Amino acid sequence: MTDTTPDGVETRDPDALRRRAGVRGDPGRDQHFLVDNRILDRLPGYLPPEADTAHLLEVGGGTGGLTDRLLRTGDRVTVIERDPALAGFLGEEFSGAVEAGRLDVVDGDAVEVDLPEFSACVSNLPYGISSPITFRLLPRSRPLVLTFQREFAERMAADPGSGDYGRLSVTAGHYADVEVVEVIPPSAFDPQPEVESAVVRVTPRDPDYEVDDEAFFFDFVKALFTQRRKTVRNGIRNTAHISGLSDPDAVVDAVAAEDEGLLRARPGSLAPSEFAALTGIAAEHGR
Numbered sequence: 510m511t512d513t514t515p516d517g518v519e520t521r522d523p524d525a526l527r528r529r530a531g532v533r534g535d536p537g538r539d540q541h542f543l544v545d546n547r548i549l550d551r552l553p554g555y556l557p558p559e560a561d562t563a564h565l566l567e568v569g570g571g572t573g574g575l576t577d578r579l580l581r582t583g584d585r586v587t588v589i590e591r592d593p594a595l596a597g598f599l600g601e602e603f604s605g606a607v608e609a610g611r612l613d614v615v616d617g618d619a620v621e622v623d624l625p626e627f628s629a630c631v632s633n634l635p636y637g638i639s640s641p642i643t644f645r646l647l648p649r650s651r652p653l654v655l656t657f658q659r660e661f662a663e664r665m666a667a668d669p670g671s672g673d674y675g676r677l678s679v680t681a682g683h684y685a686d687v688e689v690v691e692v693i694p695p696s697a698f699d700p701q702p703e704v705e706s707a708v709v710r711v712t713p714r715d716p717d718y719e720v721d722d723e724a725f726f727f728d729f730v731k732a733l734f735t736q737r738r739k740t741v742r743n744g745i746r747n748t749a750h751i752s753g754l755s756d757p758d759a760v761v762d763a764v765a766a767e768d769e770g771l772l773r774a775r776p777g778s779l780a781p782s783e784f785a786a787l788t789g790i791a792a793e794h795g796r
């Protein structure tokens with residue numbers, strides 16, 4: 510069975526795809542298939558207007574509802590699927606695109622396999638790998654449209670001062686502008702997940718601050734957020750085992766000399782540029 514988009518192009522119906530694949534979806538293996546045609550149609554459209562669609566990457570192809578839409582949007586698509594039965598089905602269902610050199614099906618774990626040189630990524634992610642796959646994709650500096658559990662999406666997109674703001678917001682925001690563009694109810698999936706999902710648009714850009722040592726910046730941010738209810742002064746002192754500082758007191762003294770107010774602040778109120786400034790001082794005085 511097929512549906513027809515407003516411009517008359519036939520698309521594959523997700524229910525028919527699941528029937529042909531002969532699978533029900535196993536939540537224990539992160540298999541929640543999107544069955545709402547309108548949402549499937551919308552997802553590629555969330556890419557920023559300037560996105561290059563020459564080579565789209567999809568993580569977790571499932572039974573191919575989104576793969577079908579991506580083949581209509583992009584010149585070429587690579588889909589990575591860890592379940593060998595589903596990867597085999599995708600190769601057969603889209604054999605025409607495979608033979609035309611427009612689709613590569615990679616049977617493997619998206620956290621482990623080599624990623625291709627994609628130009629943009631649109632994926633209804635397996636939620637169990639949200640964090641590792643996102644931090645594999647972000648350094649590639651490509652536009653991403655990703656579906657997460659809503660709570661993860663909101664933490665990723667949060668602004669300083671909000672309850673959701675934390676390590677995830679600062680580290681994702683280091684690479685890109687992050688926006689929640691749509692909330693998806695459990696009923697849009699089969700089998701239904703227990704929680705709401707949300708679609709995030711990630712538009713790469715350079716940060717508005719400089720850090721010399723990114724790895725240290727991330728460690729320092731991580732360290733301070735383990736003490737999010739403490740002042741920065743106490744956070745620096747208590748977390749040297751995480752940040753790797755050998756002389757945290759020297760860092761506190763150096764920050765006090767530059768901006769005493771930063772020491773009284775709590776991590777949840779600091780802008781990324783303020784974390785960057787602290788990191789610079791910490792790297793100079795405390796390592």
Ligand SMILES: C[S@@+](CC[C@H](N)C(=O)[O-])C[C@H]1O[C@@H](n2cnc3c(N)ncnc32)[C@H](O)[C@@H]1O
Pocket residue numbers: 538539540541542543544568569570571572573574575576589590591592595617618619620633634635636638
């Ligand atoms: C949430 S479903 C999405 C399926 C499909 N794209 C859709 O929208 O209906 C996630 C898919 O990712 C697959 N998957 C789970 N873990 C994976 C991993 N580590 N690497 C690649 N695929 C994975 C699952 O088998 C499942 O098909």
